[in-house]
Amino acid sequence: MAHVVEGAAVKAAAPTLPQVRSWQRRDRLIGLLFLVPAVVYIVVFYVYPILYNILMSFERYTAKSFVTGEAPFIGLGNFRRLVSNPDFTTAVWNTVLFTLGSLFFQFTIGLAIAVFFQRKFPLSGFLRALMLMPWLAPVLVSGAVWVRLFDMDYGTINFVIRSLDVTSQHIAWLTDPHLALISVLIANIWIGIPFNMVILYGGLQDIPGTLYDAAAIDGAGPWEQFSYISWPLLRPVATVVLLLGLVYTVKVFDVIMSITRGGPANVSQTLNTWAYSLSFSILDFGLGAAAGDILMVVVFVFGLLYLRYAYREIREVGQ
Amino acid sequence: MTATVATQARGQARKRAKSWLWTLLALVIIGLMLFPFYEIVNISFMHETDILQYPPPFFPPHPTLDGYRQALSTAVGYIQSSLIYALGTVVITLLVATPAAYALARVRAARIGSLLLFVLILAQMAPGIVVAISLYAMFSHLHLLNSYLAVILADSTIAVPFAIIVMRAFMIGIPQELADAAVVDGAGHWRIFWSIILPLSRTALITASLFSFLFGWGDFLFALILNSNPHHTPITVGIYRFIGGFSVEWPSVMATAVIAAIPATILLTVAQRYIAAGITVGALKE
Numbered sequence: 001m002a003h004v005v006e007g008a009a010v011k012a013a014a015p016t017l018p019q020v021r022s023w024q025r026r027d028r029l030i031g032l033l034f035l036v037p038a039v040v041y042i043v044v045f046y047v048y049p050i051l052y053n054i055l056m057s058f059e060r061y062t063a064k065s066f067v068t069g070e071a072p073f074i075g076l077g078n079f080r081r082l083v084s085n086p087d088f089t090t091a092v093w094n095t096v097l098f099t100l101g102s103l104f105f106q107f108t109i110g111l112a113i114a115v116f117f118q119r120k121f122p123l124s125g126f127l128r129a130l131m132l133m134p135w136l137a138p139v140l141v142s143g144a145v146w147v148r149l150f151d152m153d154y155g156t157i158n159f160v161i162r163s164l165d166v167t168s169q170h171i172a173w174l175t176d177p178h179l180a181l182i183s184v185l186i187a188n189i190w191i192g193i194p195f196n197m198v199i200l201y202g203g204l205q206d207i208p209g210t211l212y213d214a215a216a217i218d219g220a221g222p223w224e225q226f227s228y229i230s231w232p233l234l235r236p237v238a239t240v241v242l243l244l245g246l247v248y249t250v251k252v253f254d255v256i257m258s259i260t261r262g263g264p265a266n267v268s269q270t271l272n273t274w275a276y277s278l279s280f281s282i283l284d285f286g287l288g289a290a291a292g293d294i295l296m297v298v299v300f301v302f303g304l305l306y307l308r309y310a311y312r313e314i315r316e317v318g319q
Numbered sequence: 320m321t322a323t324v325a326t327q328a329r330g331q332a333r334k335r336a337k338s339w340l341w342t343l344l345a346l347v348i349i350g351l352m353l354f355p356f357y358e359i360v361n362i363s364f365m366h367e368t369d370i371l372q373y374p375p376p377f378f379p380p381h382p383t384l385d386g387y388r389q390a391l392s393t394a395v396g397y398i399q400s401s402l403i404y405a406l407g408t409v410v411i412t413l414l415v416a417t418p419a420a421y422a423l424a425r426v427r428a429a430r431i432g433s434l435l436l437f438v439l440i441l442a443q444m445a446p447g448i449v450v451a452i453s454l455y456a457m458f459s460h461l462h463l464l465n466s467y468l469a470v471i472l473a474d475s476t477i478a479v480p481f482a483i484i485v486m487r488a489f490m491i492g493i494p495q496e497l498a499d500a501a502v503v504d505g506a507g508h509w510r511i512f513w514s515i516i517l518p519l520s521r522t523a524l525i526t527a528s529l530f531s532f533l534f535g536w537g538d539f540l541f542a543l544i545l546n547s548n549p550h551h552t553p554i555t556v557g558i559y560r561f562i563g564g565f566s567v568e569w570p571s572v573m574a575t576a577v578i579a580a581i582p583a584t585i586l587l588t589v590a591q592r593y594i595a596a597g598i599t600v601g602a603l604k605e
Contacts, residue, residue, distance in 0.1 A: 147567075
């Protein structure tokens with residue numbers, strides 16, 4: 001690292017006195033000291049936990065290990081046990097369904113609302129801000145009310161469904177094994193709409209209004225304007241939103257924990273909540289860490305894609 | 320002449336009426352989106368027995384503050400813990416993130432800067448559960464489990480990257496001439512940071528603080544895993560325990576939920592511009 005700093009200093013201050021050069025170098029080093037707290041923090045609270053998790057996933061790490069400090073290395077043992085666990089397929093499949101379902105509906109609904117707010121009308125700014133509430137309130141608050149809304153006998157959702165004569169039955173949203181995941185998915189879509197809306201709205205605002213004016217003169221209607229102007233120009237922002245959304249949705253914990261707790265009988269468990277229950281209900285920390293490893297691979301692969309994409313696209317948009 | 324003015328006025332009036340129609344439509348959308356929050360408030364004013372009515376009442380049939388009375392008697396401790404976690408998260412986050420944002424924005428050492436940013440953005444994507452399990456082991460060795468500090472340090476992992484990114488993006492925009500003038504006067508990095516950049520970055524500092532507060536206030540995962548001391552239970556975990564029982568006392572749970580949603584509501588009405596700016600910068604700016 002040191003030679004990088006030195007090289008940069010030399011280049012920036014080429015033809016000056018040696019004293020100036022050394023002063024500049026010192027100044028730069030002092031400036032870099034400002035990074036020390038963050039670097040220490042990153043190493044202790046991100047890098048170390050990530051590496052420690054990977055280590056744990058190769059050990060037989062149980063509740064006893066915390067006391068004795070003993071956790072024998074068992075190679076891929078945890079992964080073998082994880083994959084052969086009957087709940088594994090459910091958790092993986094649920095994670096995929098939950099993530100793709102959330103992304104699709106959050107994005108399309110968020111986009112529709114963003115397009116709607118493109119128009120200026122009285123109170124539009126204020127009303128748009130109100131839309132953020134589901135995203136800002138603690139997830140546990142939302143989770144609690146969704147439990148009530150999904151209530152089989154007294155919940156509003158069943159009331160609406162029965163009033164519309166869709167079915168006269170009381171749907172057991174949270175206890176029917178076929179519906180539990182769909183229920184948390186619905187709640188999660190609701191929570192994620194504002195985030196998609198805000199960012200897509202920002203992207204729409206950056207599109208020059210003259211393009212729409214020109215298109216209108218050429219006789220383009222709202223749909224043509226959307227599909228030939230808004231959508232193509234929004235694509236970079238849309239990609240960023242979807243990649244970031246994917247990374248965050250794979251990790252969703254609070255929503256599922258507050259509404260179904262992964263139940264009934266693990267049917268609405270995703271890899272994330274399952275890792276929690278393996279570690280803290282069954283107290284098999286090695287197994288939980290192995291599930292965590294799989295999650296990390298997914299998150300980091302798409303995280304890297306996001307970084308590549310966000311950096312490049314933003315730079316191009318900025319020019 | 321007068322005729323055209325009249326037509327114009329009529330056209331304008333029609334346009335205005337039409338734009339209020341959009342407001343109406345927006346209100347419908349928002350009514351649907353925010354209905355769950357209406358339901359929270361609605362139930363919080365009900366009696367226990369109103370909960371077992373079908374169809375579910377749209378207004379509290381006999382409004383009462385019982386739910387709030389009960390919530391306050393149990394939730395005071397939760398609120399206090401949540402406040403400590405939230406404020407602690409703000410302090411740790413600002414201490415770590417502000418100097419880093421300054422260095423990343425104002426010190427020319429580009430390669431270290433972008434490497435750090437890269438690690439930071441990627442690291443904060445690590446699933447909370449992974450971080451929490453490892454921190455559980457670490458804090459257990461350090462005998463820090465069940466302390467406020469353990470949860471605060473963990474909560475900051477959500478806030479630090481965001482705060483660095485937001486503040487750095489802001490500090491880059493401060494004109495270099497201001498700092499140059501100070502350098503001529505012999506000021507070093509510390510003085511430039513403290514007396515020039517910090518005061519000018521007020522907006523970014525407020526945005527970062529507000530979000531850190533919300534992250535700390537809303538955290539559930541870290542408090543659930545790193546704390547088992549009932550006196551340190553935050554309001555989120557409190558709600559989680561309330562709704563886990565066999566018979567849920569909905570009015571008091573919802574009253575607790577109303578209290579838990581207060582910070583977000585205040586920020587939404589008072590600090591709107593910071594919030595919209597924060598979300599966009601956090602997601603899109605490198």
